[in-house]
Amino acid sequence: MRSRIPVILLACGSFNPTTNMHMRLFELARDHLHQTGRYQVIEGIMSPVSDNYGKKGLVSARHRVAMAKLALETSDWIRVDPWESEQDTWTETVKVLRVRSHQVLSYSIAWVWASCPKLQFNLLYSREAVPNLTDQVILLWSCTAPTEVSTAFLPELKLLCGADFLQTFKTPNLWKEEDIKEIVEKFGLVCISRAGSDPSQFIQESDLLSKFQHNIFLVREWIQNEISATQIRSALCRGLSVKYLIPDSVIAYIAQHNVYTAESERSNEGQLLQPLRLQNTAINL
Amino acid sequence: MEDPDRTEVVLLACGSFNPITNMHLRLFELAKDYFHETGKYKVIKGIISPVGDAYKKKGLISANHRVTMAKLATKNSDWVEVDDWESCQSEWLETLKVLRYHHQKLLSAGVSNSLQDAVPITKLGRKRKQEPNRHEPIKKRSVPQVKLLCGSDMLESFGVPNLWKLEDITEIVEKHGLVCISRAGNNVQKFIYESDILWRHKNNIHLVEEWITNDISSTKIRRAVRRGQSVRYLVPEAVRAYIERHGLYSADSEDTNAGLLLAPLQKHACDPRGSQAPSS
Numbered sequence: 001m002r003s004r005i006p007v008i009l010l011a012c013g014s015f016n017p018t019t020n021m022h023m024r025l026f027e028l029a030r031d032h033l034h035q036t037g038r039y040q041v042i043e044g045i046m047s048p049v050s051d052n053y054g055k056k057g058l059v060s061a062r063h064r065v066a067m068a069k070l071a072l073e074t075s076d077w078i079r080v081d082p083w084e085s086e087q088d089t090w091t092e093t094v095k096v097l098r099v100r101s102h103q104v105l106s107y108s109i110a111w112v113w114a115s116c117p118k119l120q121f122n123l124l125y126s127r128e129a130v131p132n133l134t135d136q137v138i139l140l141w142s143c144t145a146p147t148e149v150s151t152a153f154l155p156e157l158k159l160l161c162g163a164d165f166l167q168t169f170k171t172p173n174l175w176k177e178e179d180i181k182e183i184v185e186k187f188g189l190v191c192i193s194r195a196g197s198d199p200s201q202f203i204q205e206s207d208l209l210s211k212f213q214h215n216i217f218l219v220r221e222w223i224q225n226e227i228s229a230t231q232i233r234s235a236l237c238r239g240l241s242v243k244y245l246i247p248d249s250v251i252a253y254i255a256q257h258n259v260y261t262a263e264s265e266r267s268n269e270g271q272l273l274q275p276l277r278l279q280n281t282a283i284n285l
Numbered sequence: 286m287e288d289p290d291r292t293e294v295v296l297l298a299c300g301s302f303n304p305i306t307n308m309h310l311r312l313f314e315l316a317k318d319y320f321h322e323t324g325k326y327k328v329i330k331g332i333i334s335p336v337g338d339a340y341k342k343k344g345l346i347s348a349n350h351r352v353t354m355a356k357l358a359t360k361n362s363d364w365v366e367v368d369d370w371e372s373c374q375s376e377w378l379e380t381l382k383v384l385r386y387h388h389q390k391l392l393s394a395g396v397s398n399s400l401q402d403a404v405p406i407t408k409l410g411r412k413r414k415q416e417p418n419r420h421e422p423i424k425k426r427s428v429p430q431v432k433l434l435c436g437s438d439m440l441e442s443f444g445v446p447n448l449w450k451l452e453d454i455t456e457i458v459e460k461h462g463l464v465c466i467s468r469a470g471n472n473v474q475k476f477i478y479e480s481d482i483l484w485r486h487k488n489n490i491h492l493v494e495e496w497i498t499n500d501i502s503s504t505k506i507r508r509a510v511r512r513g514q515s516v517r518y519l520v521p522e523a524v525r526a527y528i529e530r531h532g533l534y535s536a537d538s539e540d541t542n543a544g545l546l547l548a549p550l551q552k553h554a555c556d557p558r559g560s561q562a563p564s565s
């Protein structure tokens with residue numbers, strides 16, 4: 001059996017709150033990559049943004065992480081990583097990818113070294129240093145004969161997103177050009193778009209993106225299910241039902257903790273998003 | 286909470302539910318919110334009535350499975366329930382008959398309730414009079430209205446030749462009422478405008494706009510299952526697990542009833558009176 005490249009999907013976002021659509025993105029991406037025959041998705045990671053992202057209506061990371069955890073209770077391969085949300089400052093997406101990837105790589109190396117003492121490896125990190133990685137990584141590695149270890153078996157970390165995320169590459173000052181390049185070159189993008197919208201044109205119109213289009217996976221979502229978190233919050237504030245759009249456990253949590261109110265919607269009002277603030281500062285220097 | 290000024294409404298959804306999806310369940314939630322916001326109605330119950338196997342729709346799997354999945358899906362709902370009366374009938378039943386059945390059921394339940402209220406406490410030797418109970422005023426409960434809940438596709442199917450009897454459509458919108466959930470920009474209003482019957486009773490046709498673009502059709506779910514694709518978060522988790530456990534929805538099951546005529550078409554084609562599309 002020809003070996004597939006293991007892949008870990010990482011989704012960054014507000015998750016304010018986590019909706020059924022967020023979780024669908026993972027399922028669609030996994031199906032798509034599996035059907036290429038070349039990849040095996042071993043893990044999905046949801047990484048909620050930190051509070052100082054400054055987005056309007058963003059509630060405390062504590063709540064967003066808790067809700068994401070509840071939402072993912074029934075999933076056996078997707079988990080929440082609170083690392084990004086716990087940072088004091090906002091973290092560029094590319095940095096999150098780098099940190100995660102570093103952890104994956106070092107964990108993999110540590111495991112291989114531990115199981116084949118004869119191989120020469122620099123043991124940089126022990127398993128204890130990277131406790132967040134799941135047993136799924138271990139399982140995959142156990143299928144690999146130790147003597148055949150090569151970089152092809154190291155899990156690839158790919159950024160999972162919706163088509164609207166891709167479009168934000170165009171927003172002035174929101175992204176640094178070199179960051180976008182690193183994301184598409186070193187990592188890769190899995191972009192879910194809805195039937196009727198076609199991001200391939202957007203990619204063609206960008207020199208940078210078209211250069212790395214082999215590393216940009218476009219997945220068509222044929223079963224439309226556009227659940228905007230903004231609309232969810234607005235419905236909650238108006239006392240309308242959001243059942244079957246977000247998990248019951250998340251609905252219960254929101255009610256119990258009174259997470260979304262007219263007041264919470266006004267938080268960060270009038271403020272610039274952190275990445276825009278940073279760019280402005282850089283320009284003014 | 287008691288609200289005597291509001292008319293009580295029961296929502297009835299008929300359909301294949303093959304399988305039930307989050308979209309079906311959303312119809313109920315949207316309709317309930319809509320009626321609540323009017324200030325005039327109060328939705329007290331939702332009923333899911335899966336069609337019987339005799340409907341002969343292509344790809345329709347056994348009613349047993351469909352009813353079970355619907356029950357799993359509504360386990361966490363405190364107001365929507367599944368009724369399997371229709372699915373147990375050996376012959377296909379017109380939607381109107383199902384409406385009438387549930388209406389009758391509510392009537393009987395209402396009658397027995399009001400009888401209970403009316404029984405006075407009498408002492409021995411006293412002439413029995415039909416007197417209101419002195420401690421509580423009688424509430425003359427009006428029977429809840431049963432309204433047919435559907436998507437725009439069902440409403441527009443009124444125009445399919447031989448699918449519906451004109452007199453059935455008339456009775457549905459005249460005596461009961463329709464709640465139709467549709468997407469913004471849909472042709473539903475135009476369809477109603479172009480039909481004399483529907484236009485005449487448009488006050489009894491409630492149009493509710495769906496604010497989420499939700500296109501989770503059962504057909505797409507079956508297709509995804511056939512192709513080994515995930516349907517998580519599109520159907521309730523218990524339903525997804527059930528489908529997997531029982532290996533439902535394969536290429537074979539999709540061929541069920543292939544080439545057969547849908548029961549209503551079969552029935553009305555034989556009817557000498559025939560039927561007319563409502564716009565005529």
